[in-house]
Amino acid sequence: MALRSPSETPRAGLSTPTETELLALVRTQPVPQHVAIIMDGNGRWATRRGLPRVAGHREGVKTARAIVRAAGDLGLRYLTLYAFSTENWSRPEDEVSMLMKLLEEAIYRELPELMERNVRLRVIGRANGVPVPIRRGIDRVVEATRHNTGLHLLMAFNYGGRDELIDAFRTLARRVAAGDLKPDDISEADVSGALYTAETPDPDLLIRTSGEMRVSNFLLWQIAYTELWITSTLWPDFHPVDLYRAVADFQGRTRRFGGV
Numbered sequence: 001m002a003l004r005s006p007s008e009t010p011r012a013g014l015s016t017p018t019e020t021e022l023l024a025l026v027r028t029q030p031v032p033q034h035v036a037i038i039m040d041g042n043g044r045w046a047t048r049r050g051l052p053r054v055a056g057h058r059e060g061v062k063t064a065r066a067i068v069r070a071a072g073d074l075g076l077r078y079l080t081l082y083a084f085s086t087e088n089w090s091r092p093e094d095e096v097s098m099l100m101k102l103l104e105e106a107i108y109r110e111l112p113e114l115m116e117r118n119v120r121l122r123v124i125g126r127a128n129g130v131p132v133p134i135r136r137g138i139d140r141v142v143e144a145t146r147h148n149t150g151l152h153l154l155m156a157f158n159y160g161g162r163d164e165l166i167d168a169f170r171t172l173a174r175r176v177a178a179g180d181l182k183p184d185d186i187s188e189a190d191v192s193g194a195l196y197t198a199e200t201p202d203p204d205l206l207i208r209t210s211g212e213m214r215v216s217n218f219l220l221w222q223i224a225y226t227e228l229w230i231t232s233t234l235w236p237d238f239h240p241v242d243l244y245r246a247v248a249d250f251q252g253r254t255r256r257f258g259g260v
C-alpha cells in the first residue's frame with residue numbers, strides 16, 4: 001500500500017513510518033478509550049471527480065468499514081461515527097433516500113464481519129423519523145451484536161446534539177415530576193446518564209475530516225474536554241494510517257481539564 005504522498009517524502013536520515021510500523025508504535029502507549037469521528041467531505045470528494053454526490057457516500061461507506069477494522073486493531077473500546085444528522089434531512093430528497101439505502105445495506109452487509117470481530121453496534125439518535133424498514137434492519141443488527149464484547153461501535157444516525165439534550169431534559173423532568181429526583185440534586189452523572197450515550201465514557205479524541213472547523217451539533221455535552229484533531233483530508237480519502245496519526249498526536253498531548 002502506498003502511504004507516502006510526495007509532500008511526505010522522508011528527508012535524509014529520517015523515514016516516515018509505514019502503516020504497520022505506526023500501528024505498532026502507537027500501541028506501545030495507552031490509546032484513547034473513545035474516539036468520535038465527524039465523517040465529512042463525501043460530496044466534495046465526488047464533485048471534484050465530476051461524479052454525483054452519492055458516489056462519494058458510497059466511497060465513504062468503504063472508509064467507514066476500514067476505520068472500524070483499524071479501531072479494533074488499535075484496541076479502542078468505543079468508536080462513534082457521525083453518519084446522519086438531524087439537519088441532513090434538509091438535503092435534496094434523492095440524496096437523503098440514497099444515503100438511507102446505502103447505510104441500511106452497509107449495516108446489514110457488515111453483520112458477519114461485526115460478529116467475527118466481536119463488535120457491538122449501538123445507534124444513537126432519535127428512532128422517530130427514521131423510515132420503519134430501515135429502523136427494523138438496523139435494530140436487527142443491534143440485537144444480533146448485543147452480546148459482543150469487543151469494540152463498541154456507536155453510530156450516530158438521525159442524531160442531533162441539541163435533540164439529545166432536549167430528550168435528556170425531558171427524562172430528568174419526568175423523574176422530578178415522579179418525585180424520584182429533586183431539582184437541586186441533579187448532577188453531571190444524572191445528565192450523562194440521560195443521554196443517548198449513557199454508560200459510555202466521553203470521547204477522548206474527536207476527529208473531523210474535510211477541514212471544517214466546527215462541531216455541527218455533535219455530542220455537545222460529551223465533548224467538553226475532548227481533544228480535537230481536524231484534517232483537510234476528505235472522508236473517502238481517510239485511511240487507517242490517518243487514524244493512527246491522529247492517535248499518535250493525541251498521545252503527545254497534555255490534557256489539563258482546567259488544572260495546571
Ligand code: IPE
Nearest residue numbers: 039040041042043044045083
Ligand atoms: C459527509 O459528507 C456525509 C454526511 C453528512 C452524510 P457530506 O455529504 O457532508 O460531504 P460534503 O461536506 O458536502 O463534501
Ligand code: IPE
Nearest residue numbers: 038039040082083084085216
Ligand atoms: C456533519 O457534516 C454531519 C455528518 C458528518 C453526518 P455536515 O456536512 O452535515 O455538516 P456541516 O453542514 O458542514 O456543518
Ligand code: MG
Nearest residue numbers: 040041042043
Ligand atoms: Mg459536509
